[in-house]
Amino acid sequence: MEQCRTTVAKNLIFLCLVITGIFLSCKTFSNELSSISLVQRMQIKKLKNGKMSEMPRFNRQPTYPWKGDLQCERFSVQLAEKDSLIKWPLTSFPGSGVTWTRQMIEGITGFYTGSVYYSDPSPTLNRDGNVTDNTDDPLCGCTILDKDHEATVQVGKQGLDAYFELLHRLGHAGIVHQQYDRRGVLLLRNPMDVIFSFRNWQLAGKTGNASPDAFKGPEWEEIIDYVAYAWADHAIRWIEQIDQGTVLFYERLLGKTAENELRRLLNIIGFKPIDSDRMKCALSHRNRTDHKRHIKNKMLLEPKHRIKLMKSIHQVQQSLRRKGWPTLPIYLYDVHSPDGKI
Template sequence: MKEKVLMITIIVFVLCALYSVTYNYRYRQLSADIKQMERKIEIEWGDWKENRPWPRDAECRNFTTRIAREGTLPLMALASFPRSGNTWLRYLIEGASGLFTGSVYMDKRIYKSGYYGEARNHTDGTTFLQKTHYKARPREFNGRGVLIIRDPFEAILSFYHFKSTKGHTGSIKPKNISIDDFEQFAYTRITRWYEIIEDWLTNGSEVHVVFYEDLVEHPIEVVTHLLRELGLQLDPKRVECLRKFTTGKFLGAKHSANNLYREDLKSVFRSVISMAADKIETKTGQKLPTHKYEFFSE
């Protein structure tokens, strides 16, 4: 008799556990579906300049990029430390969505390359995501943003080349780089790299983190996941065209470190990266892909 009662108790316990798991899963799934429905963005197109990103491709040349009607899109930052793939991600976003991205700047070189949203007032509600490198921007964007994070060893070296050549894809010869000058530059910028991450994760209310290294490996998957998470419905044919032309005009080349990072500088960078990794995991649950950082685990 006792064995039968025990068996029934065990069966009831297992059934209750299975019900709880199933209910919780369905509840979470329902919550996710409701959240996605609430976030869904219906685009009201505006009448302004258009860009054809792939004019020479027979299958893709009719796709255009446009603005939305003024005041219809939410303000949301596309934030990053400089040289972290911000402009390239803008190309991928525009390619996948057909919407111009915006910017707090007015870079004529970018504008002339077809990023016409560069010329719009970034607060006018016509562009989808607005580029910024500034600290203390979360409040201006109502705490909403996409934060791109790149290995600072790579980002800061690329930024040094950018500042030295005044060009988005330029580079200077290693023999012309002063190690002392680079170190002074790098020590200042690693603090700035961390501050942007800390500022957004502390003061932002809705922050979506994109790791540059993941974007390089899987550009289509990362950008489509991001845009759907943000409420956009994508045209599969347009996405397939983007898949054929993922690089755009502003995907910079990888620069050689050429022994510019001496051990004491590497040590400082590793400490800051570790602080950032802890912050990111605590706030978002995501792990910084430090295993992809060239000098982190030497």
């Protein structure tokens, strides 16, 4: 009987050790996923037909984004040599014009931008309307900047609960220092414009338009709350955590200040020399329609929604001032009211 008890006790101890080991292994794996979120999002391959799909092959073949323009068609864009460029994130809230901004940066530098999202299409289409054949791999050290929406981009369930899950359970809050050594470029756009682009993107993709019914009702109220909070929270966290980097403003890239804005960016990330002819070509082709909505309906916000979003703008403006960075060009903002007043 005593021998039986001893055997049972040994088995229980062994079982406890096994369970403890499994727990620690799971915890370690979870921590590893949190600390290598870029790899989690990009390098871990997606399952396709039950098999792991392969990453695209590294291909430095150049493409020519401005074919048909006699002044600009000689300029090409291609990947840099592997591990020749520092990893810089271009982070933004979805709907902030990052694809359009990437087009200009690629044209000026001659190097592709990348994306942390698997199979994210190139921002530039060829003359047939197809995506150019470049490799989007932020781990290759061959792209000038890499698109990263961080926790603001969500698959499936949307909203603040999903946002906090990505931030605090999956480690996205630490991406700027864990993955980018506190480097970063933050692209900001008027959230009163972003909210409509974001809703269209949610329901109709990059170039489609959501039904007018999508901009009213309880679900629209939840979207307002989500964008108002997450747009500001994302911006402030990156502003506070970036040691080397800057902020870009979508509205300034639209007007006469675009060249100064882009030169400031390229100076910060250490790209030189800047080709003045490439700059002229990039700016002259700002109106290209790759991945853009062809129909943009003017939509209004209710006063309570404008105030909610203005509070977010105020919070980000204060954060930029504390940092000593350029401030939001609020005077250029469309407040989406009938009379143009808040």
